[in-house]
Amino acid sequence: MATDYAGAVRSGTAAAGRLQRELGIRDLIEVHGGCVDIFDAIRMLDVPLMLRPLKGLLGAYLSAPVPGILVTTERPMSIQRFTAAHELGHCILQHEPSLDDESVLRRMPNSPEPSGKFQEAEADAFAVALMIPKWLIAAHCRRQDWTTADLAHPHIAYQLSLRMGASYEATCRTFERYRLLPGPTVRRLIDAQPRVMKSALLRDYKPVNYRGDVWHLTERDAGSRIDGSRNDTFVLSLKEHGASGFVWDFNDLVSSGFAIVCDVRESADPNTVGGTAIRRVTAVSDDIPRGTVALEERRPWLPSQPLSQISLDVDLSGPEQSGLSRAERRHLLQVV
Ligand SMILES: [Zn+2]
Known part of the structure; x- marks a missing residue:
């Protein structure tokens, strides 16, 4: 278990990389495109999973009687996938049981953890590195012929987020994390509204x-x-x-x-x-x-x-x- 924030990020990221290699995830995506299928990874690892409406929680990791993962059915797919990846992180890193609410999505780096063990930071780092690794961004950019500079356009960042199965905001945040774009550009991207991009693509068609x-x-x-x-x-x-x-x-x-x-x-x-x-x-x-x-x-x-x-x-x-x-x-x- 990590004893500081930087150590938690390093070990969570490394564990996600190991899992991608073990399951051959990268080879599959290089051929077929698409996203890292978190639920399929859980299936391949034989970790018991329960999907159900959860009151006040996005997901949970329980360690007894056997390790297992709970994920809410009441959120969009990108949130379900991030939650599942976070809970899988708890499981793989052999953490204490964890009940995770909305704070999973808004946690700031170095947030204090009651346990003092940085297990939430470690599970978050695992989830980001599993779902949105730098190589996945590069693979989609190659396929679509997007340059790093293109990622500063909200409509391209939005299309990339869909192909990676991540939320628009989480996708934009990784651009700064991986030093692909400077912080102010990323903050401008995050301020852009996906609704505007959707409406521009749909032109005269008005959905419900x-x-x-x-x-x-x-x-x-x-x-x-x-x-x-x-x-x-x-x-x-x-x-x-x-x-x-x-x-x-x-x-x-x-x-x-x-x-x-x-x-x-x-x-x-x-x-x-x-x-x-x-x-x-x-x-x-x-x-x-x-x-x-x-x-x-x-x-x-x-x-x-x-x-x-x-x-x-x-x-x-x-x-x-x-x-x-x-x-x-x-x-x-x-x-x-
Ligand atoms: Zn957690």
Whole structure:
């Protein structure tokens, strides 16, 4: 157990790195994109997990009769994931039992702990390093062709947060922690409201509320895992070669549980006529979209090979509900 704050951060971070190596998490994400699946890590480690409504608590770690984790069902998925990672930290670092309320999300560095053992700081450092490691930010930046300077744009920081399954604010804070951006830039980012970014992406489409997330997806997300929640919206921007007769077919999107609420073509280059266009489709979840969504750019009247194709591995069934976690359900479906 750490005896000072800096030691707690070091040991929590190191334990998260060890776990990522043991479970092969980095290799998986380098290929499939997406986030560190905290609930799947808990499943692979065989740590008992209970998801249920919790009064006044986000989660808990209990050590008797056997170590186990409790996580509330009454918070958005990014909070559930951070809480689960924090409780897993308590478990792996063999801490005393812990009941964790909202202070988990707002704890300041060096906050005094009644035990004097820095176990909360250690579990927090574990959770951040497990969920939002620096290599994960780098992997998404490579895939999306974002530079470090691009991260200072709120809409890019927001899209990165969705792909990492972390809250917008937690994502921005890591930019300072990893010295990617200076403190004042990060504070300006945190002041930006995700609602404004969502509304800018949705343009004329007005959702019932702005609680759901808005994913801006392009060819760069091909083959990725999109792990979101029931009221999320997709805005797809895809290059389309209409002058050669190729158009994108979004039927699979509709059969996967989406409703298309906006579909427009915009000139990719305003100086050219008749060349490539950007097909911009806004799709809201109609059912609970889950599974592989395959999109193809083809000539509708010719059964020829598509010019381009994109598949997305979509699961918009979050947040976690009472009972088995989504990772446990997915695993059970695979082994049946
Ligand atoms: Zn705790």
